[in-house]
Amino acid sequence: MKPSLNWLPCLLLVGLAACASDMDELQGWADAERKAAKPSVKPIEAPKRFVPQAYESIAAVEPFSMQKLSVAGKQDAVQPNSLLTAELARRREPLEAFPLDSMDMVGSMARKDGRYAILRVDQLLYYVKRGDYIGQNFGRILKIDEAEITLREVVQDSTGDWVERVSTLQLQEAAR
Numbered sequence: 001m002k003p004s005l006n007w008l009p010c011l012l013l014v015g016l017a018a019c020a021s022d023m024d025e026l027q028g029w030a031d032a033e034r035k036a037a038k039p040s041v042k043p044i045e046a047p048k049r050f051v052p053q054a055y056e057s058i059a060a061v062e063p064f065s066m067q068k069l070s071v072a073g074k075q076d077a078v079q080p081n082s083l084l085t086a087e088l089a090r091r092r093e094p095l096e097a098f099p100l101d102s103m104d105m106v107g108s109m110a111r112k113d114g115r116y117a118i119l120r121v122d123q124l125l126y127y128v129k130r131g132d133y134i135g136q137n138f139g140r141i142l143k144i145d146e147a148e149i150t151l152r153e154v155v156q157d158s159t160g161d162w163v164e165r166v167s168t169l170q171l172q173e174a175a176r
Contacts, residue, residue, distance in 0.1 A: 083164065097136075116144065135153065
């Protein structure tokens with residue numbers, strides 16, 4: 001016996017009619033919820049009143065004026081800092097254009113005339129010896145060991161005075 005396909009369209013119509021009644025019920029529920037919902041919008045606060053303050057230091061010296069800078073320059077001329085004066089009087093070396101944290105010590109070697117360190121800066125190698133200057137804080141190499149470079153830097157402390165500081169640059173064993 002062969003099944004008849006005449007019943008198929010009837011079943012589809014009955015199924016669609018059942019869905020239509022569910023859609024009406026769903027639409028009714030959504031409308032009821034929409035009417036019951038009450039939005040809560042907080043009112044915007046009124047802006048606070050701006051009260052301008054009078055500038056009371058108008059008679060004082062402006063901190064960035066030429067008068068203040070010239071007074072500071074005269075103080076330096078009266079009490080010259082020998083550390084900074086000596087550093088500013090000499091010619092700058094090429095490795096003083098780079099900060100110390102951009103330099104990697106990748107090796108060292110001993111020659112007849114002393115020990116040399118090999119520094120990598122911007123993918124270029126540089127040979128430095130005792131007495132050379134590196135870094136942006138007037139760093140002068142004091143000692144070169146197999147695994148580190150010791151240098152003296154001239155930096156400003158919290159009071160604005162120029163002082164010496166000892167720093168080290170250590171051998172980097174990890175390959176980049």
